[in-house]
Amino acid sequence: MGILDSKAPSGPLADKWTKHKNEIDLVNPANKRNIDVIVVGTGLAGGSAAATLAELGYNVKTFCYQDSPRRAHSIAAQGGVNAAKNYQGDGDSVYRLFYDTIKGGDYRSREANVYRLAEVSTNIIDQCVAQGVPFAREYGGLLDNRSFGGVLVSRTFYAKGQTGQQLLLGAYAAMNRQIQRGKIKSYTRHEMLDLVLVDGKARGIIARNLVTGEIERHSAHAVVLATGGYGNLFFLSTYCMGANVMAAWRAHRRGAYFANPCFTQIHPTCIPVSGDHQSKLTLMSESLRNDGRIWVPKRLEDAQAIREGKLKPTQLAEEERDYYLERRYPAFGNLVPRDVASRAAKERCDAGFGVNKTGEAVYLDFASAIMRYGKEKALTSGMKDPDEKTIRQLGEEVVEAKYGNLFQMYEKIVDENPYKTPMKIYPAVHYTMGGLWVDYNLQTTIPGCYAAGEANFSDHGANRLGASALMQGLADGYFVLPYTIGDYLSDDIRTGPISTDSPEFEEAEVAVRDRIQKLMSGRGIHSVDYYHKKLGKIMWNKCGMSRNAKELKEAIKEIAELRKDFWENVKIPGTLDSKNQELEKAGRVADFLELGELFAKDALERNESCGGHFREEYQTKEGEALRDDENFKFVSAWEYVGDPSASKLHKEDLVYENIELKTRSYK
């Protein structure tokens, strides 16, 4: 077992980043023109990194599997982006954002990284406004804010329910400017299939042109992986259909350690599963918990009557409802962090209080918010004595202005009007805190291979707070990586172009071709989706919202068996030298079948409950997570050795110099 060095700078917390920037090596502008950087993934982290690197003068190549960089799944983020601007004057500060993030992550993230994240958060808002991102504004013309879970201030900037879209289109626009200048070459409908190492350094990738099937070699002096998270290993999730772990997993197999794979976020407010045919789940933004109240019936017989369609939720009086989050966590109420809210929903549903046919749904109710806003609007409009109908109508208008697109999305999927009857929601896989291990410079354990955004593990510990994913993606891409990478590239100013004719590129290309051939040679009857769904079931049932040693051991065994079956039998029609979506999916699922096993192993060996990782054996009498700081205050970084369940553990001890470790409480 090795010990990992985070390379976090010494000195006072607030000075670390400035000190580090002053001390790292720089590359002069003329030399930057001789240095190539590959960026894989063009979401918030990849798009913003590519744009900034190109602007600094590096030659950038970007790769994405989508038909345009604008389609990366960052676009689907709804609620907002955090920044410690303290525009509301409600006591926010860089320190408070830092503290909330560490606490929200259940004390499993690195202090220096999180402080830097909070520090640069304010630059993000300035930058995006300068770029023309149309954030929501107040009538006075200044930026508006709202609240998210796990915090007691309003620091979330937003653009209705489409914040991710607006921020991504901002990064995409910044990329476009550099594409037009010839500083970025954008490869769309391309997928990275392997990382190429020359003399132990990341020097390029093997990619497949998804339209023609051609296998291509691309070289660079450094490779940035900004390829998002791996939640699709659960099959059903709020991720886009194409989201995958391939780039990160290929890098892992080449020597990059994979950190905390079992730290997964299950988001409390998603539209419940409706049937076996379902291909994905849809999130209803956490911002809805600003105004929505979560409840189930108090009496079991009422829950049963609702499930059977004999009773409507609107028929239940206030005292017949159990607002269980407000009851259990009076200080934070409906705005507890995601892991806490998800487990609480599962607890009520497991106890028989679920409110849809499958018994796996709770209510998110806007009735009281509609009436509250309606009254306020009536007063500010100068109405003297408005009737209930007018108040309701005014209130619905206010709620529509805030969440209109989310309500419309809900209605289209469920065929119920959420203005009139409460939404039904249930937790679903949404984000992965784990990812490639990176040091303070965002470099993986492979020199020259960097990871940014959700693809790395660094900032969110065991649970991410709402509106922090957009913040981290843009912080990494705009303000951190473009500078830290210079420290590494300063050694490369005399290297010259990297040839793709080396034995290392040859070996990697042959390996990729062999793998594709092997995938295409399956002789069985089942499609890729069949295996993916089976894997998803194992993950959800045995590695989901609560875990125990017995089931995790079973999962490890079952996934290994499923992987063997997959490689022998998966059926892929079509050819390898043309557009072939089944082949694309197969490559991704093959990697999920390895990651799944490591995930279960990681969960099995972390004998504590923290954040999104809840082990049934480790809980308090009240059913809250029981952390073990004495034995598990470390990052688990796994080294690939050939078989996922034999992976070798390396630890990065988490040192808290500024924050006192406490039991997380939202009561």
Added chain:
Amino acid sequence: MKLYLKIWRQKDANSKGAMVDYTLNGVESDMSFLEMLDILNEELISKGEEPVEFDHDCREGICGTCSLMINGRPHGPDSRITVCQLHMRSFNDGDEIVIEPWRATAFPVIKDLIVDRTAFDRIQQAGGYISVNTSGRPVDANAIPIEKDMADKSFNAATCIGCGACVAACKNASAMLFTSAKVSQFALLPQGQVEAAERVQNMVRQMDLEGFGNCTNTGACEVECPKGISLENIARMNREYLSASVKG
């Protein structure tokens, strides 16, 4: 329910395509349209046939990837949604459903129902941005107050998802609604003023170069736009273009 599907099949960009008939049983009303196609594809794979390829990704109506012409309408019969948000409750047992790719010279077919929309990217590259360096330290965000109404209008224009339904709906395959949405987003903001003239001229030039048709103000684009991007944007772009031309 049982459905009779007529689907455009085309091997690649250089091959000739044709409509192919499929009969599909066991479709449920709470399935999404794309989940219905998933089921068809599972059947085709089990029979050893090649599945129907179609573009899709987020399946929640925001990425703009999905792009199907259903019974002659972009994104199908329902309004203000993308195909991935369309549910089978919009159809009846025994219906015939015709599924085609977007049809436009500037969007060549890649395979089956997948088209190449990189022309849209090139229009954006021609000027769809504000030239500020990401590595700099711009002024504080609240130093630029923006009237809420203008910010909201700019936001509405900015919600375009670049799916191409506007082009598919237009008899001339014009990209005016798409291009004008980005021009409007910046034209409505103080940050966008500096490069306004250059932006509109460059974007319109690129749009014409890509082979999109002319706008004849029929408004079909606005009707079919899943995000409700307004025709007002086209009017605004025309004004911007005219004033840029006068300024020279």
